[in-house]
Amino acid sequence: MADPRTTLALGLLILGLILAAEATPQGRILGGEDVEQGEYPWSASVRYNxxxxxxxxxxxxxxxLTAAHCVSDVGITPVDVNTLAVRVGTINQYAGGTIVNVNKVTIHPSYxxxxxxxAILEVNFLTFGDRVGAIALPSTEVEGSGEEANPEDVDAELPNGTPVYVAGWGELSDGTASYKQQKANFNTLSRSLCEWQAGYGYESVVCLSRAENEGICRGDAGAAVIDDQKVLRGLTSFNFGPCGSKYPDVATRVSYYLAWIEANSQ
Incomplete structure (x- = not known):
């Protein structure tokens, strides 16, 4: 007959292994999940060499649109366009969809x-369909009022705690590159709270809160930050410290740049 102490020890060991497995990163984008084909048709994989x-x-x-630091050589001077391309129409960064050439890069002059x-990438003409399409840009009006929004009242656009969503091909929680696009949920932080938590309360950015060990990571920069109405609110920019740190992630606020985007999209 087995020694009860041995049985108890074995049971505790098995329980410990189960708990450890549950606590170990499961190969997701820091708390994200797989994207379905065509779910984010505005997404593009920006490729260098x-x-x-x-x-x-x-x-x-x-x-x-993408993050300027992704295509910058020095300051606002972009890398050679011949080194750039984008893949669209697929959730797999390695296969499927269409690879199109980049003809011009315009980096914001104050970057x-x-x-x-x-930054704005001018590319060969894209054929829209179920898997390739454009995201809606934000309006310059206060929703439902017909009045122009005050550009300084950034918290009126995205009040603290607004749910937003991001999908990208950044590093997974186990440190490997994701071949399949991942999506994750965030909440916006007010300008004052972002200043308090990270010392980064600029009008031109949107700060994104999430649990620790979740969030954006290397390879996610330039991804769309969208709201419940699937309107483009930001472009992911950077994270403080290691991926998934206690600090909020930061995105570029798209509404702040609407005039510049329009002027450079003719």
């Missing part, structure tokens, strides 16, 4: 140190 480096967001059949971290 044929390798994925960042995400992008389709806003028209010839324009894609520097991750502020004004936005």
């Amino acid at each position: 044929k390798a994925h480096v960042c995400s992008g967001c389709i806003i028209s059949q010839t324009r894609i 520097g140190n991750f502020l004004h971290d936005i």
Whole structure:
């Protein structure tokens, strides 16, 4: 007959292994889950020398937004367009969809140190369909009022705690690159709370809160931050410290740049 102490010890060991497995990162984008094909048709994989480096967001059949630091050589001088391409129409960064050439890169003239971290890629004409399409840009009016929004009242656009969503091909929680696009949920932080938590309360950014060990990581920059109405509210920019730290993630606020986007999308 087995010694009860041995049986108890074995049971505790098995329980410990189960708990450890549950606590170990499960190969997701820091708390995200797989995207379904066609779920985020505005998504693009921005590629440098044929390798994925960042995400992008389709806003028209010839324009894609991404983070400026993804395509910057020095300051506002972009890398050679011949080194760039984008893959669209697939959730797999390695296969499927269509790879299109980049013909021009326009980096915001005030970009520097991750502020004004936005760039426009002019690409070959995209054919829209179920898996490729443009995201809606935000309105310059206060929703439902017909009045122009005050650009300084940034918390009126996205009040603290507004649910937003991001999908990208950034590193997974186990440190490997994700071949399949991942999505995750966030909540916005007010400007004052972002200033308090991270010392980063700029009008031109949107701060994103989430649990620790979740959030954006390398390869996610430039991904669309969308709201419940599938309107583009931001472009993921950077995270403080290691991925999934206690600090909020930061995105570039798209509404802040609407005039610049329009002027450079003709």
